[in-house]
Amino acid sequence: xxxxxxxxxxxxxxxxxxxxxxxxxxxxxxxxxxxxxxxxxxxxxxxxxxxxxxxxxxxxxxxxxxxxxxxxxxxxxxxxxxxxxxxxxxxxxxxxxxxxxxxxxxxxxxxxxxxxxxxxxxxxxxxxxxxxxxxxxxxxxxxxxxxxxxxxxxxxxxxxxxxxxxxxxxxxxxxxxxxxxxxxxxxxxxxxxxxxxxxxxxxxxxxxxxxxxxxxxxxxxxxxxxxxxxxxxxxxxxxxxxxxxxxxxxxxxxxxxxxxxxxxxxxxxxxxxxxxxxxxxxxxxxxxxxxxxxxxxxxxxxxxxxxxxxxxxxxxxxxxxxxxxxxxxxxxxxxxxxxxxxxxxxxxxxxxxxxxxxxxxxxxxxxxxxxxxxxxxxxxxxxxxxxxxxxxxxxxxxxxxxxxxxxxxxxxxxxxxxxxxxxxxxxxxxxxxxxxx
Amino acid sequence: xxxxxxxxxxxxxxxxxxxxxxxxxxxxxxxxxxxxxxxxxxxxxxxxxxxxxxxxxxxxxxxxxxxxxxxxxxxxxxxxxxxxxxxxxxxxxxxxxxxxxxxxxxxxxxxxxxxxxxxxxxxxxxxxxxxxxxxxxxxxxxxxxxxxxxxxxxxxxxxxxxxxxxxxxxxxxxxxxxxxxxxxxxxxxxxxxxxxxxxxxxxxxxxxxxxxxxxxxxxxxxxxxxxxxxxxxxxxxxxxxxxxxxxxxxxxxxxxxxxxxxxxxxxxxxxxxxxxxxxxxxxxxxxxxxxxxxxxxxxxxxxxxx
Numbered sequence: 141x142x143x144x145x146x147x148x149x150x151x152x153x154x155x156x157x158x159x160x161x162x163x164x165x166x167x168x169x170x171x172x173x174x175x176x177x178x179x180x181x182x183x184x185x186x187x188x189x190x191x192x193x194x195x196x197x198x199x200x201x202x203x204x205x206x207x208x209x210x211x212x213x214x215x216x217x218x219x220x221x222x223x224x225x226x227x228x229x230x231x232x233x234x235x236x237x238x239x240x241x242x243x244x245x246x247x248x249x250x251x252x253x254x255x256x257x258x259x260x261x262x263x264x265x266x267x268x269x270x271x272x273x274x275x276x277x278x279x280x281x282x283x284x285x286x287x288x289x290x291x292x293x294x295x296x297x298x299x300x301x302x303x304x305x306x307x308x309x310x311x312x313x314x315x316x317x318x319x320x321x322x323x324x325x326x327x328x329x330x331x332x333x334x335x336x337x338x339x340x341x342x343x344x345x346x347x348x349x350x351x352x353x354x355x356x357x358x359x360x361x362x363x364x365x366x367x368x369x370x371x372x373x374x375x376x377x378x379x380x381x382x383x384x385x386x387x388x389x390x391x392x393x394x395x396x397x398x399x400x401x402x403x404x405x406x407x408x409x410x411x412x413x414x415x416x417x418x419x420x421x422x423x424x425x426x427x428x429x430x431x432x433x434x435x436x437x438x439x440x441x442x443x444x445x446x447x448x449x450x451x452x453x454x455x456x457x458x459x460x461x462x463x464x465x466x467x468x469x470x471x472x473x474x475x476x477x478x479x480x481x482x483x484x485x486x487x488x489x490x491x492x493x494x495x496x497x498x499x500x501x502x503x504x505x506x507x508x509x510x511x512x513x514x515x516x517x518x519x520x521x522x523x524x525x526x527x528x529x530x531x532x533x534x535x536x537x538x539x540x541x542x543x544x545x546x547x548x549x550x551x552x553x554x555x556x557x558x559x560x561x562x563x564x565x566x567x568x569x570x571x572x573x574x575x576x577x
Numbered sequence: 578x579x580x581x582x583x584x585x586x587x588x589x590x591x592x593x594x595x596x597x598x599x600x601x602x603x604x605x606x607x608x609x610x611x612x613x614x615x616x617x618x619x620x621x622x623x624x625x626x627x628x629x630x631x632x633x634x635x636x637x638x639x640x641x642x643x644x645x646x647x648x649x650x651x652x653x654x655x656x657x658x659x660x661x662x663x664x665x666x667x668x669x670x671x672x673x674x675x676x677x678x679x680x681x682x683x684x685x686x687x688x689x690x691x692x693x694x695x696x697x698x699x700x701x702x703x704x705x706x707x708x709x710x711x712x713x714x715x716x717x718x719x720x721x722x723x724x725x726x727x728x729x730x731x732x733x734x735x736x737x738x739x740x741x742x743x744x745x746x747x748x749x750x751x752x753x754x755x756x757x758x759x760x761x762x763x764x765x766x767x768x769x770x771x772x773x774x775x776x777x778x779x780x781x782x783x784x785x786x787x788x789x790x791x792x793x794x795x796x797x798x799x800x801x802x803x804x805x806x807x808x809x810x811x812x813x814x815x816x817x818x819x820x821x822x823x824x825x826x827x828x829x830x831x832x833x834x835x836x837x838x839x840x841x842x843x844x845x846x847x848x849x850x851x852x853x854x855x856x857x858x859x860x861x862x863x864x865x866x867x868x869x870x871x872x873x874x875x876x877x878x879x880x881x882x883x
Contacts, residue, residue, distance in 0.1 A: 235817065235837070238837065239837065241619070242618050242619060242837075266619065266620075349730075349821060350730050350816075350820075350821065352816075352818070404726075405707070405726050405727050405731065407730065407731070407732055407821050408707065408726070408727040408728070408729060408730035408731045408732075408821075409707065409727055409730075410730075413706075413707060413708055413727065416708055417708075538849055539849060548818060552821055552822065555821070556732065556821065556822055558822075
């Protein structure tokens with residue numbers, strides 16, 4: 141029965157697909173048309189008098205963190221533009237976005253990950269996103285790398301990032317002190333500390349083995365610490381992923397598994413259970429993103445944070461822009477002039493400060509005031525390194541996605557000790573399409 | 578025309594036949610037609626003949642996922658056929674023989690059927706979860722604290738956890754079917770057996786079971802179709818990837834993953850051929866079910882003729 145339903149669905153999509161195929165050229169040809177009409181009406185002019193409703197999709201995976209700030213952001217927007225009603229739903233994850241793309245039923249606005257993944261580029265290529273360049277957004281506050289995040293082939297497609305994401309080790313200061321430990325300054329000290337904790341019957345690091353992204357944060361943190369130079373070289377085509385430091389980095393993750401640093405049965409743990417184990421003092425640390433900071437602060441524990449040092453004691457951390465406020469407009473939106481107001485608002489200090497006050501991210505723009513001292517601790521490092529996912533995305537083609545192979549194939553196999561670090565590096569090397577030198 | 582006039586019943590068949598063709602037969606052939614193309618679901622299609630079938634069985638990663646999913650579906654079928662089905666028969670016979678409170682038990686055993694799958698899985702979570710589960714608390718209470726584990730999602734137990742929930746929720750359905758069939762047995766026959774002095778179990782094996790054989794065979798094929806098309810439990814427990822090591826993966830989930838989910842890690846050309854390969858898997862699933870169903874029908878009818 142289900143198969144039949146799915147088949148019917150497939151047939152229906154066949155019809156939709158054809159329409160889309162014919163209509164593919166339309167957005168690109170109609171975009172300049174709508175663009176030529178809107179700069180004629182300058183951006184400062186108030187939008188049309190009639191009330192319109194914009195459908196906006198928020199990040200379902202981070203609803204817990206984003207619900208409060210976006211409620212405030214949308215309220216502030218409503219006060220500014222009473223004629224524009226925002227219907228904000230935490231409805232978007234990879235799957236719902238894919239279904240919306242296949243059915244050509246995108247909401248007016250939805251969040252995108254810029255140049256961090258290949259997705260936005262693919263959507264632009266297929267004519268799904270509205271080119272924002274003709275609207276002459278005020279980008280004077282932003283640096284070139286922030287603009288590059290939103291740019292595909294010289295055109296801007298989303299609201300700009302204003303915060304910085306990285307991964308840190310959140311640790312329980314009480315448990316560390318009870319075992320005579322402090323935040324480590326070298327890799328070996330870090331590993332010895334884990335051994336001490338394990339001997340004391342505490343899970344050294346809790347890991348959400350069931351959650352595709354959360355179980356990958358150790359790899360995100362190890363990658364720049366072990367193999368920053370090698371990954372950079374691979375991205376430009378001057379090196380390869382078979383570089384021994386990449387294998388060593390993957391092997392370090394597997395060693396943690398084999399030595400039991402992630403605790404018993406971490407494979408069956410989801411993200412909530414891992415967080416619970418940490419805030420409940422059953423585990424001494426969790427490797428997570430800076431975006432989850434407020435969750436741990438609110439638990440009321442004696443919280444500390446450190447970046448993982450490499451063997452030489454240097455802290456090279458992965459760095460990428462936060463996609464919490466980067467939204468794009470669907471090319472099929474019926475109200476592009478109103479949607480652009482929302483983009484402008486997300487680009488404003490007012491909205492960014494609301495997010496900062498609620499979540500406590502590391503701002504990349506000087507006029508945003510950091511929430512508290514804890515936020516500063518998130519940014520203690522010596523060098524901003526690569527984001528392994530972005531590197532692999534750059535090495536991906538539509539035929540072979542090396543980034544997804546890391547997430548869905550290599551990491552699960554390392555977690556179950558099915559492959560070694562060297563085998564994992566070889567798999568990635570096979571999947572990667574290196575640029576010509 | 579004369580041919581139709583001689584067969585007026587054809588007019589009665591027509592509406593059903595038309596609807597059935599439109600909504601069942603046409604989609605099957607249409608899906609088969611898509612499966613002959615290389616298609617990502619959005620862009621243009623390219624005809625590749627049986628290339629998708631060759632890739633499904635030739636690509637090592639795809640084939641291992643196919644066999645893994647099929648093995649799990651098969652495991653579910655065998656467990657249901659060998660453990661649940663006899664239990665259903667036994668319970669139906671108990672109710673049939675009118676044990677005390679049989680109406681109450683009948684309603685209770687059938688009741689889980691009224692609960693939606695996500696709720697059943699949630700109830701399963703309340704029992705088996707590592708942190709809040711009752712089962713772990715029970716183990717601790719009887720002094721087996723070191724045995725506590727996060728039962729949901731342990732790769733080595735994956736499909737068996739799925740089976741426990743499936744069995745609990747579905748056990749009443751087969752039982753009702755069997756009970757209905759047992760009630761069709763002429764009472765004279767049972768009375769005669771009683772007078773002849775046949776024991777409780779003798780009556781079951783020599784009279785009841787042979788009388789309801791067709792129902793049992795039908796139930797067996799329904800169990801098979803269920804196992805091959807089951808999707809919801811695995812999807813809720815393991816997500817689109819089918820859990821760690823694909824430990825709860827089943828055929829329908831495999832189809833969904835390739836057609837609609839993230840499939841880029843499969844390797845090969847899956848990103849640009851999601852729909853083509855998805856429908857290919859759907860057609861293979863159809864064939865796997867169809868062959869067994871036909872075989873079962875043939876066997877049942879041959880027995881009647883003898």
